Amino acid sequence: MQVQYCLQKQTRRHLPERQTNESISELGRDQQLCCIxxxxxxxxxxxAIEHLxxxxxxxxxxxxxxxxxxxxxxxxxxxxxxxxxxxxxxxxPHSWRFAYCRRCRLQLGWQFSGRKPFFALIxxxxxxxxx
Numbered sequence: 151m152q153v154q155y156c157l158q159k160q161t162r163r164h165l166p167e168r169q170t171n172e173s174i175s176e177l178g179r180d181q182q183l184c185c186i187x188x189x190x191x192x193x194x195x196x197x198a199i200e201h202l203x204x205x206x207x208x209x210x211x212x213x214x215x216x217x218x219x220x221x222x223x224x225x226x227x228x229x230x231x232x233x234x235x236x237x238x239x240x241x242x243p244h245s246w247r248f249a250y251c252r253r254c255r256l257q258l259g260w261q262f263s264g265r266k267p268f269f270a271l272i273x274x275x276x277x278x279x280x281x
Contacts, residue, residue, distance in 0.1 A: 225261070
């Protein structure tokens, strides 16, 4: 299986929150969210969750790439790849693996394992499915 990884092994850290024009809070609870590349249904607003008191986080990896991520308890359109690791996790003590679109294999974010697993998906790679 080939997955289009957008990251290498990374150092992860949280950055100060930045405002963006897009917000899932403006979408209806039943709104589905799709892969920006192929339109595959990935998750829905109703599955949004908070961790560390927020649903949206602004993070950076070792290469300096910055991401606005949003957290979801389910992402049925994602496949998972890689060996779980706690190296450089943004959400200790959760381990993480890559999450990708099941249809086009674009990396959409990460799946974090632990007592309550969740997905951290890159906001710019998702769109409302009716767009």
